[in-house]
Amino acid sequence: MRPDVPFDNPPPPGAPSPWGPPADAARRLAARHPGRVAVNAPLAPWTTLRIGGPAALLCRASNPGQVTEFLEFADRHALPVLVLGGGSNLLVDDRGFAGLVLHPDLTGYAREGEVVTAGAGWPLDRLVAHTLADGLTGLEFASGIPGTLGGAVAGNAGCYGREIGELVESVTLLGRDGRTRQWGRDDLGFGYRRSRLQRDDGVILAVRLRLARGDTAAAAAERAAHLADRRRKHPVRLPCAGSYFRNLPPAAPGGRRRAAGALLEAVGAKRLRCGDAGVYHKHANIIVNRGRARARDVLRLAAAMREKVRERFGVELCEEVRFVPWHGGFRTISG
Numbered sequence: 001m002r003p004d005v006p007f008d009n010p011p012p013p014g015a016p017s018p019w020g021p022p023a024d025a026a027r028r029l030a031a032r033h034p035g036r037v038a039v040n041a042p043l044a045p046w047t048t049l050r051i052g053g054p055a056a057l058l059c060r061a062s063n064p065g066q067v068t069e070f071l072e073f074a075d076r077h078a079l080p081v082l083v084l085g086g087g088s089n090l091l092v093d094d095r096g097f098a099g100l101v102l103h104p105d106l107t108g109y110a111r112e113g114e115v116v117t118a119g120a121g122w123p124l125d126r127l128v129a130h131t132l133a134d135g136l137t138g139l140e141f142a143s144g145i146p147g148t149l150g151g152a153v154a155g156n157a158g159c160y161g162r163e164i165g166e167l168v169e170s171v172t173l174l175g176r177d178g179r180t181r182q183w184g185r186d187d188l189g190f191g192y193r194r195s196r197l198q199r200d201d202g203v204i205l206a207v208r209l210r211l212a213r214g215d216t217a218a219a220a221a222e223r224a225a226h227l228a229d230r231r232r233k234h235p236v237r238l239p240c241a242g243s244y245f246r247n248l249p250p251a252a253p254g255g256r257r258r259a260a261g262a263l264l265e266a267v268g269a270k271r272l273r274c275g276d277a278g279v280y281h282k283h284a285n286i287i288v289n290r291g292r293a294r295a296r297d298v299l300r301l302a303a304a305m306r307e308k309v310r311e312r313f314g315v316e317l318c319e320e321v322r323f324v325p326w327h328g329g330f331r332t333i334s335g
């Protein structure tokens with residue numbers, strides 16, 4: 001097992017000291033936005049792994065003006081910011097997050113012909129159903145992916161050989177400098193489970209998607225098949241964050257990505273467990289929380305899984321799930 005799991009890393013120079021903004025300033029912010037600001041808010045219920053300590057501040061923005069105000073507050077008090085969608089691709093530190101967690105609760109919807117503009121807070125699967133009901137096809141491949149539209153675009157979520165980036169025309173982004181800008185698909189640097197948005201501090205407010213007036217009956221059938229497939233393969237009751245590691249690059253140019261799950265299966269990863277964190281019995285690349293797992297357990301388990309694959313195949317697995325350390329700034333163990 002590697003000794004340098006990020007949980008044990010010291011905070012970088014300039015990291016905030018725990019714990020958040022002055023209490024009176026936080027109280028004033030909460031009073032201005034009743035029901036939308038929580039102090040010392042547990043994050044575990046906001047993640048699909050059900051793991052993580054409290055956020056100094058958790059702010060739910062229902063409009064772009066609130067996003068701006070919350071970001072300004074974070075700047076004024078030198079707080080790190082975590083943008084939280086559905087929390088389905090995150091592992092939050094057991095110590096929580098010593099900053100401002102911003103949840104963009106933006107669910108506007110507008111349609112011009114085959115182009116849809118949707119707020120970043122739309123639950124992705126609900127948007128798939130909504131666009132189909134609106135007579136548009138294209139998103140059905142994403143049926144059943146948990147989380148929000150914003151999270152899906154930031155990480156270029158995909159499955160069944162498709163990625164959401166293929167449909168994105170542009171994104172409306174609010175930067176930490178308070179300026180709103182439009183980024184077209186070519187600016188967004190989409191790659192396998194990657195986009196430039198992961199390296200930018202901005203908040204996606206809305207996304208323009210180019211869909212099609214296709215065969216909605218066939219698309220609905222495809223949606224039903226994907227949902228059934230997910231129910232068969234993924235944990236239904238146990239908390240998880242989907243595939244923990246990214247698939248590997250193709251062995252030859254133009255080939256298919258190699259499934260990390262196949263290598264993990266071959267090294268017997270399904271037998272591994274650390275505290276209440278275990279590997280799902282039907283899928284060797286999924287870590288589940290069997291009760292009271294902590295982030296520390298998940299990181300140790302993931303390190304053991306990676307180590308076994310490295311030893312046997314000489315291959316370095318790289319996380320898809322993003323670790324959120326208490327002092328801000330994402331970390332992954334490798335890459």
Ligand SMILES: Cc1cc2nc3c(=O)[nH]c(=O)nc-3n(C[C@H](O)[C@H](O)[C@H](O)COP(=O)(O)OP(=O)(O)OC[C@H]3O[C@@H](n4cnc5c(N)ncnc54)[C@H](O)[C@@H]3O)c2cc1C
Pocket residue numbers: 048082083084085086087088089090104120121145146147148149150151152153154155156157158159197198202203204205234235240241242243322
């Ligand atoms: C059972 C299960 C199955 C899954 N299957 C798949 C799958 O088939 N394919 C796949 O790709 N993924 C899959 N995932 C992983 C996850 O659902 C996706 O990555 C999802 O798109 C993440 O969206 P989210 O809103 O939950 O993002 P979060 O987990 O909240 O955040 C992920 C990243 O996006 C950023 N982000 C979120 N919203 C915004 C925003 N508005 N502006 C800027 N940045 C933002 C966050 O800061 C963070 O860096 C699965 C997860 C689970 C639990």
